[in-house]
Amino acid sequence: MSSVPISRETLVSAASATDVEAAWLDRLLLAACEMPVAEGEVAVVAFLVRAVGEIFPTFGVGACLVTPPPRSSSSPDATLPSPGEQRLFKYVPDGEEHRALGVDPTRMFPGFAYERVLEVEPHGTTLHISSDDARVEEHDTPMMHVVRRAALALERGLGLARAHAKATADARELRVLNSHMVQAEKLASLGQIAAGVVHELNNPLTSIVAYTDWLIRKAGPTGDPDSLERLRRIGESSSRILRFTRDLVAYARPSSEVPVPVSIRHVIEQALAFCEHVIAQHGADVERVFGDDVPTVRGMPEQLVQVFVNLFTNACHAMPADGGVLAVSTQLNEERTHVIVFVDDNGHGIATDHLQAIFAPFFTTKVDGRGTGLGLSIVKNIVDNHGAEIRAERSASGGARFVLAFPTAGA
Ligand SMILES: Nc1ncnc2c1ncn2[C@@H]1O[C@H](COP(=O)(O)OP(=O)(O)OP(=O)(O)O)[C@@H](O)[C@H]1O
Ligand SMILES: [Mg+2]
Structure with missing residues (x-):
């Protein structure tokens, strides 16, 4: 100009x-x-x-x-x-x-x-x-x-x-909303597919698992060790497929459970009981520190048990071959509004740039199809549905620490 x-x-x-x-x-x-x-x-x-x-x-x-x-x-x-x-x-x-x-x-x-x-x-x-x-x-x-x-x-x-x-x-908000809708639609169709898959696979798989078990017992401890080992592998693999199909359904299906006052301590004990097998398999020692004044939270008990089963299973999988420590502790926060749960292990830990990504569906670092990457995304869904929060960090021992905060039933 x-x-x-x-x-x-x-x-x-x-x-x-x-x-x-x-x-x-x-x-x-x-x-x-x-x-x-x-x-x-x-x-x-x-x-x-x-x-x-x-x-x-x-x-x-x-x-x-x-x-x-x-x-x-x-x-x-x-x-x-x-x-x-x-x-x-x-x-x-x-x-x-x-x-x-x-x-x-x-x-x-x-x-x-x-x-x-x-x-x-x-x-x-x-x-x-x-x-x-x-x-x-x-x-x-x-x-x-x-x-x-x-x-x-x-x-x-x-x-x-x-x-x-x-x-x-x-326009930006609309794009975000749109992508959420697409994600919700994907989940809905995933749910339908999963339900179909589970329906088709459940019966034959249950038979395979049951008959493998029966064959192992029939062969007895004196049976041919090579054949017994192969039977065990068949059993483990079929169990894994069963778990996967159930996870898929749990991920996508809306739950019919209704929220009730729940003791987190009770939920944790139940989850530990469910994980007895995997804990023993990895030679893990369990340490519990439950705060005395921890009140109940409002939630769906079955889903909450699932949260801790997934966390404990992951912790065991990450542990050194010669065993490790799984430490669970609960406490009430200072403002007395949230129950905080710490799940620590002394396993291989989580890479810093994976700390967020681990909650995404199908994110896994487990090789040979050992992990589907659904465990933590199920955990995140359930935690979100409870108005709670979860984050992953490094534990004092260099392993993984998961910190969960559930609003107390009265909050
Ligand atoms: N306690 C832990 N220690 C180290 N890494 C962990 C731990 N928990 C989760 N992870 C990492 O997060 C990833 C995702 O976990 P997630 O439970 O979602 O899937 P997964 O265990 O790989 O498969 P699955 O669907 O069978 O649970 C794991 O593959 C692992 O890399
Ligand atoms: Mg897992």
Whole structure:
């Protein structure tokens, strides 16, 4: 944008200035059309201050942008300054100075004797024009016609920028909602497929497991060791398929259980009983520390047992071959609003960049199809359904620690 050569005299006097004024208005109109509304209100103010500054290069031109509080906290926009923030913009020939200041925004140009402040928005953003010439304060000069129009253009630009930011945030929210819906639909179809798979597989698999068991018992301890080993492998593999199909159903099927007051300690004991086999298989020692004052939580007991069965099973799988320690402890938080449960093991631990990913469906580091990666995503689903929280971290021994927080029944 090149500036029309003007003198201060021409600027502030109304006489014979129609042509100059028309030229300024042309340039302002062009600038108003080019305002970068898609880049946000900061960009719009900076742009307009620059445009007005280039039209009136010998004057002090600036603006104070006041950002209104966001309408909805669910659509924060990182490009917007925080609510109520003031930013001052000053035109300087090689780029606009722009900073957030706590100074009096009615006096942006203390170097000049006079400063005219135009309200762009009620009790908000202002446009400033400053000079040593007292006539800058007069109302009916060609310059002030242009500046008033610049204030109107800025008001419009700010409105458009905010509308654009809101539309972008809405579109983003819509995309997130959409992806949640797609995920929910996927789960629903996964549930239907799983139910079908389980139905078809359950009976033959149960027969395989039962007959393998029967054959092992029939062969007795004196049977051919190689054949016995093969039978055991058949039994283990079929049990694994059974577990997988049940996990799939548990993952996708809505539960019909209703919430009741539950003792977390009781849930943990039940889960430990269920895991007796895997605990013994991995030579794990179980340590329990149950806080005395731990109240009940509200929840679905069967689902809560499933949470701890999955956590204990994982802990055992991660343990060293010569055994390890599985430590479970419960306590009431200081505010007495949540029951906190710690599940620690001294296994191989979880890589730092996996600490979040482990809760995603089908995430597994277990090789040869030993893990389906559904265990922790089931845990996460159940925990979420209980309004509870879970996170994974490193335990003191370098193994894994899971921390769960359940709202107490009275909370
Ligand atoms: N206590 C633990 N110690 C170390 N790694 C763990 C522990 N618990 C979970 N993990 C990691 O998280 C991954 C996901 O666990 P998750 O229970 O979801 O699936 P999985 O155990 O691999 O398979 P499955 O569906 O049979 O449970 C595991 O593969 C493992 O890498
Ligand atoms: Mg698991």
